Amino acid sequence: MxxxxxxxxxxxxxxxxxxxxxxxxxxxxxxxxxxxxxxxxxxxxxxxxxxxxxxxxxxxxxxxxxxxxxxxxxxxxxxxxxxxxxxxxxxxxxxxxxxxxxxxxxxxxxxxxxxxxxxxNQSQEVAVQKKIDQVLKTIIKPSMTEFEKVKAINDYIVSNSDYGTKTKASPHSAYALLMEGQAVCQGYTLTAYKMLEQVGIESKYVVGFVNGNEDHAWNLVKVDGKWYHLDTTWNDPLPNRVGVSSYDYFLVTDAQLKKDHTWITSDYPAATSTTYSYMQNVHYAYQDKNTLYFSNTADNDKLYKLDLASGKKTKIIDKRALYITGADNFLYFSDFSNSGYLTKLNLKTLKMEVLVKQSVSDLRISDNHLVYNMNKKEQKLKIN
Structure with a gap:
């Protein structure tokens, strides 16, 4: 034989x-x-x-x-x-x-x-599926559009992950990203693929190169019948910034991605629609209902808002605002037009108030407190 x-x-x-x-x-x-x-x-x-x-x-x-x-x-x-x-x-x-x-x-x-x-392995994949079920139940609503579902998945992955290899499980796995909060691009892309598939969004796993010859992976996603590139790894700032997402690699075209990515285009469907090009230059975004408040990298990081229904961008104040978060009718940010001081903005009156006269970063809201880093130490400020 x-x-x-x-x-x-x-x-x-x-x-x-x-x-x-x-x-x-x-x-x-x-x-x-x-x-x-x-x-x-x-x-x-x-x-x-x-x-x-x-x-x-x-x-x-x-x-x-x-x-x-x-x-x-x-x-x-x-x-x-x-x-x-x-x-x-x-x-x-x-x-x-x-x-x-x-x-x-x-x-x-x-x-x-x-x-x-x-x-x-099989036991890890059971844990992955359980975690994804829990996450999707929290972030996905039946009334969401396909765009909103993709955005919610992108935001979850980026906000809860750190690019790196210091994991007990393989950093190439979805398990490492979901259970340890850290992975390389393969883990980001596989997690996005599984989540997108589970909510009914058609997706593809794309491999190619960045920075000339470095191996890289990302997704193609089909939204309302058209293909777009989604690179959750590159939407996650490096070095990592807690809760911060950018959208420069969110639902982009072949032409946009080819500026710094290469791949065998004949192996994948073409992505030519510019429907969501308004998501470009959106950094440090904070969403309230259907409005994104963000730092506009096309205008020296000035504070803008984006109406997600219309795609219209409007400047709010002529200040460089980073690490944006919010609660009720107020925004909180680091004012880099004023040394990065912790600043509060009333969205109704546009009146600003400096809360801390030192440079701060990594702002977020937790249990009625504004949490931020100052001099590499975490600080809390009660807001209600």
Missing amino acids: KKWLIGGVAILMLSPTAALAQNTDTHPENTSPVIAYNVVANSKVTTWDQFTAEIVKQLNNFTPEIKITYSGSMTNFKDKFMDAYDKAQKQAVYASGHLESTAISADSSGNVTFKVKYFT
Whole structure:
């Protein structure tokens, strides 16, 4: 009986094993302990479509050892089962994004075994699904438009994550991002993919390069029938700033993204719609109902508001406002037209009040307190 052994199979384009963003970490990653699973009994199939479907099912289950017995035509057998594995990876997008390596063995009787290493494991994926269910229940409402759903997912990921590799689980995994609050671009993109898929937004996992030759991953998303790029990693400021999101890589076109990203365009649908170009230059955003208050990087970080229904931007005051947050009818921000002093703005009267005459950062509201950093120490100020 002839037997083939194919070791170290490449993970193809859907699962870059070192897709880092913005900077490259050369240290070996921390991987979770190996856990023994019950090996799935041999699955018997007679067609290559059935063969592919079985691999998809097992990959989506994060099965470490996939055994299939094929009893159809043996013509070009080796090429056929390799092709089936390639097709399966393209269908099991989320699981394939977590693939670390695959070793394939087969014999001339049609028995094929795939020994798969993932960046995560079955128990971690149970935790991921539970966490995503909890998050989506909180941030997604039935009345939301597709745009609002994508924005809510982008904002959650960016606001609750830090780009990095200092995790116990693999930083390439959605588990690391959701459970440890830190990951590299692969973790950001896979988390976004799974969340988007669960709320009914069609998405694709894109791989390419940034800064010339650094591996990178991001999403393509379909909103109201049109494709857009979404790079949650690059919407998260580096170094990390708690609760801060930008939108320069939010629902953008191919032309916009090509300024600093490259990818094989023929492998993905074209993104040409400029419907959401008004989200550009929006930094340090704070949302109240359907209005975004933000620092406009196109106007020297001056304080603006954006009507999300119309896309209209309006300057509020001629002040450089960063780290914006708010409560009731007031905004709080660091006034960098005045040394970064902590400043309060009444949105009805536009009257400003300096609360702290020192430079502050990382403003947020928590339990009726304004929380901020000053001289690298967290401070609290009661606001009600």
